[in-house]
Amino acid sequence: MQIKVKDLNIETGASVVLLNEIDAAKLNLHPGDRIDIIHGSKRSTAIINIGSLMPKGTAGLTMEIAKEIHARDGTEVEMEPAEQPKSMAAIKQKLNGRRLTYDEVYEIIKDVVGKKLDRNEITAFVVGLHAYGLDLDEAEYMSTAMIKTGDTLELNGKKRIFDKHSIGGIPGDKTTLLVVPIVAAAGLTIPKTSSRAITSAAGTADRAEVLMPVSLSLSEMRHTVEKTNGCVVWGGAIHLAPADDIFIKIEYPFSIDPLLLPSIMSKKKSVGSTDMVLDVPVGETSKIKNVDEAEMLIKDFSMLGSRLGIRLQGAITYGGQPIGHAIGAAAEAQEALGVLEGKVEASDLVDKATSIAGILLEMSGKKNGKELALSILKSGRAEKKFREIIAEQGGDPKIKHEDISIGSYSHVVYSKLSGRVFHIDNIALAYTTRLAGAPLEKQAAIIMHKKLNDAVKEGEPLYTIYARSSVALKDAADYAEKSDAVLVGSGNTMLVKRISMHPKLSSLLFER
């Protein structure tokens, strides 16, 4: 059938053709069916959507398909019914609870990346994976297929590549900003990619961006690592395992994450990692609630790692409260830089960073990893290395921690009681920082004045909220005053928490 093209001039992430419902009915075509669209020697398959506003005899094409067949407004094209792609047959297998072969997984991932499956079809797959689960074989297949369909970092002559990943969920966790320079200063290669915040107050990419550009190309990243042994770049700017970037956008509204393991491990393998530490913070208000759960997760990651040729060690860390004192991208960059300069104290941050760096150093064959990491930090070699990385990524290597500014509007939350801090709610603190403007506003912040077990007198400040606008500050302050984020009591206080509602509780817990 001949039909006239209307270029919709929109891009939906898939090759979609919008047909008038009468045309579609005439051809007995239904939403989700496929047709081949032929224009001269170009032929491509599109997924049918029905829209009654489309004029009769007209096929509305998304940018993806219009580009592929070189069609513009008014181009006459031929349409022919087409079969469902093999990937749809594979998706149907999963929807009926069957295990997938490598070939099936590869067909799906290839079509996700190639925009041959629409959002709807990918959703069905992801929900199917969530409901039925995936076994170790399938996780390996997913990882391998995601690596194969993306770019990879090739570093000349490096036999071992080190990496770290945190399951996340702890506000103020700027550990990576210390681990990368410590490990790189020791001569290990650590090409670190990081993510931005989706539902948290800051991601490592957001923190690092306060100090230097992080949206590097793959060749800029390679150049930085070859020159300095390390980097801290935003993974979203490069095409490592791009299927995962599509999956995560689709999973996000549903707060499901069935691809957690293959997602993380494929990104690591794509930069050539051979040795990694997985940081699993455990705490009542963090993502992973207890040590048993953390151990199971680490076991799963280790098994997948060994399938992919990545040696993995787990680090279960204390996640009962924020790391250091600062929450929010700018405040955290300031704190991390201050610690590297030896001018700011944050004993828990230093302990966590040197523990994780120490494991990596020991995996490389060095002895007394933690002590070595601490000496690299204390000696200023880590700071020097960090400034090299900042310079190489295009930042100002002379930046001082006191150069970094945070929001000028502030609100102090005071203790109404005397005693000790006996409970801190990570989720409430992250949400407060978001109300103050994070992660969009890097200067939105919380500075903790008291942490767990600190003695507090009635009327003493517990934490201060910073924002760049009075409106945002008020939202954050109003919430904070009702949030019981930091609880103070005497030694025998038993009421941990009055029930307070976090409007975004479940989505806050979703961050990869």
Add this chain to the structure above:
Amino acid sequence: MQIKVKDLNIETGASVVLLNEIDAAKLNLHPGDRIDIIHGSKRSTAIINIGSLMPKGTAGLTMEIAKEIHARDGTEVEMEPAEQPKSMAAIKQKLNGRRLTYDEVYEIIKDVVGKKLDRNEITAFVVGLHAYGLDLDEAEYMSTAMIKTGDTLELNGKKRIFDKHSIGGIPGDKTTLLVVPIVAAAGLTIPKTSSRAITSAAGTADRAEVLMPVSLSLSEMRHTVEKTNGCVVWGGAIHLAPADDIFIKIEYPFSIDPLLLPSIMSKKKSVGSTDMVLDVPVGETSKIKNVDEAEMLIKDFSMLGSRLGIRLQGAITYGGQPIGHAIGAAAEAQEALGVLEGKVEASDLVDKATSIAGILLEMSGKKNGKELALSILKSGRAEKKFREIIAEQGGDPKIKHEDISIGSYSHVVYSKLSGRVFHIDNIALAYTTRLAGAPLEKQAAIIMHKKLNDAVKEGEPLYTIYARSSVALKDAADYAEKSDAVLVGSGNTMLVKRISMHPKLSSLLFER
């Protein structure tokens, strides 16, 4: 934030706003997030999609949302982040395998019908239902919510309304075209709605449309039933349980149908049915493979029926071969009309129709239902009633079966052996008819010359394929000659089937 509207002038079935990825990143908005769009006193919530072709500072609106807030190209509107609707929280419950309350189900159905959930979100829900199943309570809630969010047929003074439904899957099943006039002629009220073929050769609405208009409005349908006691209309033209029409379009590409029971029962309840027969054809190549499976299905339907105030009786019917001799809308209408006229013989069709009509007659309190049904048919009262219905729906009441024409291109499939027909493949016959042009081409047909257990001589015709174009005929004939759709053997022939591939096998099995 102020933003300028671009009317995308497309309709996607949901209130969607398309934002430039830079604008979205600035606002930390992700696909699937919601924003309120405010224009003067109008405010409505839209679901965010990201498209890099959208100019910066511009929000592309689908027709659904543009209409709601009275915005056109260039209108300046205000945008504010909005929470996920309650229906999304309910969907997430199902995605995690939890049972839903009536309120949760109602929120979902209301937002499906109100276009407040996009295709993607509805897909997640449907796949969740498919993977985790739904219990009797949930099936009742779904049915009730689907009825409540649609139109209903109100018939004055009718205490009992009769209905029938077939699970389908048998080619040539024109039973409804006989049951409705028989039952209506006996004085029972039977406001029958039917569907069109999706993946089969013909639906009852397609068959009836050969004889009369079937796209009636609800008031036209009511008028017909009040005048004649019956009707045969297309359900797609009226808004009975419209949520189901949306669900079925979404389920179709995935060949899943978790809403089978609530879907059918809500449509029946929407026309006020109090008594119905569920026809479950059983056969090796029909949808339901054996009597046990059929009994379980009927039990489920009965339990849901009793929750909804519908008395239901099941009729397990023989589904091992086509009903009558004709397959394809026109040929089937011809055969049904011929039988009503007493001029065409089809003993299996008459037996099935009078059995089902008989059950309905007995449910109404009459004795010897089947005999009564047969006498109504033989006496010509059913034909007279059918012509009343045809006239009332706007068709020609004088139409004769010989007035109906079928495709003029034909191909005869001959037997290569002598013996008896010992196996018939329903799916292969349906697929052949589709290759000949069905269901779009109503004149595409198969006429069976031999049926199960008929004696056949080598070289005798088994069936004839009819099409309206030589190209379609050739496609159908080429497939048919390789399909082994009708197998002939001696009394002890044991080879039932050589493996032949049906390219659309699994999707052919999907029809509600």
